[in-house]
Amino acid sequence: MIDEIQKLLDQYVLWLKDKTLLREMPDNWVEITTPYLDRHNDYLQIYTKKQNRTFVLTDDGYIMDDLLQAGCKLDTPKRKDLLKMTLAGFGIDNNNGALEVRASAESFALRKHNLIQAMLAVNDLFYLAQPMVASLFYEDIVQWLDQNDIRYTQNVKFAGKSGYDHLFDFVITKYQQHPERIIKAITNPSRNTAEALAFKWIDTRDVRPSDSRAYALLNDKEQRVPSSVFDAIKNYGITPVLWSSRENVKAELAA
Numbered sequence: 001m002i003d004e005i006q007k008l009l010d011q012y013v014l015w016l017k018d019k020t021l022l023r024e025m026p027d028n029w030v031e032i033t034t035p036y037l038d039r040h041n042d043y044l045q046i047y048t049k050k051q052n053r054t055f056v057l058t059d060d061g062y063i064m065d066d067l068l069q070a071g072c073k074l075d076t077p078k079r080k081d082l083l084k085m086t087l088a089g090f091g092i093d094n095n096n097g098a099l100e101v102r103a104s105a106e107s108f109a110l111r112k113h114n115l116i117q118a119m120l121a122v123n124d125l126f127y128l129a130q131p132m133v134a135s136l137f138y139e140d141i142v143q144w145l146d147q148n149d150i151r152y153t154q155n156v157k158f159a160g161k162s163g164y165d166h167l168f169d170f171v172i173t174k175y176q177q178h179p180e181r182i183i184k185a186i187t188n189p190s191r192n193t194a195e196a197l198a199f200k201w202i203d204t205r206d207v208r209p210s211d212s213r214a215y216a217l218l219n220d221k222e223q224r225v226p227s228s229v230f231d232a233i234k235n236y237g238i239t240p241v242l243w244s245s246r247e248n249v250k251a252e253l254a255a
Helices: 002-018 062-069 077-090 108-126 137-147 191-205 227-235 243-254
Strands: 021-024 030-037 043-051 054-058 093-095 098-103 153-159 165-172 181-186 213-218 238-242
Touching: 002 030, 030 108, 030 191, 043 108, 054 108, 062 098, 062 108, 077 093, 077 108, 077 137, 077 153, 077 165, 098 108, 108 165, 108 191, 137 165, 137 181, 137 243, 165 191, 181 191, 181 243, 191 213, 191 227, 191 238, 213 227, 213 243, 227 238, 238 243
Parallel strands: 181 213, 213 238
Antiparallel strands: 021 030, 030 043, 043 054, 054 098, 093 098, 153 165, 165 181
16 A cells, blocks of 8 residues: 555656746746646646745736636635635735745745645635625535534644645544544535645545545535546545535534
């Protein structure tokens, strides 16, 4: 089993290296095109520049601008707090709408990873136009957990075997014979978000208690979740749960 997991991790690192492209930009900036896809199925791009002895990495405002153009305004106290909390979990700053982080040469790879994960998390968390969606999926989950007296801790970060940190939305701690339960909310289920979650769990599970369980709550309020996404998540040892079927796991989460 260990050899199989190591092979998957090696394949991921090789894929990440092969699919990353660099391009020189004016004023000594370098554009980094990553293999991760946004909601338009375009490759995410970030920009970096050396300033004194550190590097600045930024998305140049792409994620926030894209959300605003989609009709998602982050102007309510709840959304502002949720944005701040999400970025803080990755150690990312909001610099006038640009997601930004600074890194040393030693921490560059880790900070780059955190910036990309923050971009994906913010895009996934807030992708909603007000006329289409009445409330955030994340808020719906919090309300459901509270209504059913399910105890939880929000936004918990675990370090994986690779050394990268991974942020999970909710953790229900071990209680008596009931194991630790780790929950990730996926607002826009897709192959990209499924693969990102699979890597999080593969990289994390060996450093968690052996009986820990992972759950993916999949938003199917606005669109049907493809069976391929559902099956892919399940194949990596994660329990996929459609939001419409959440009552099926209420008892095991509340225990």
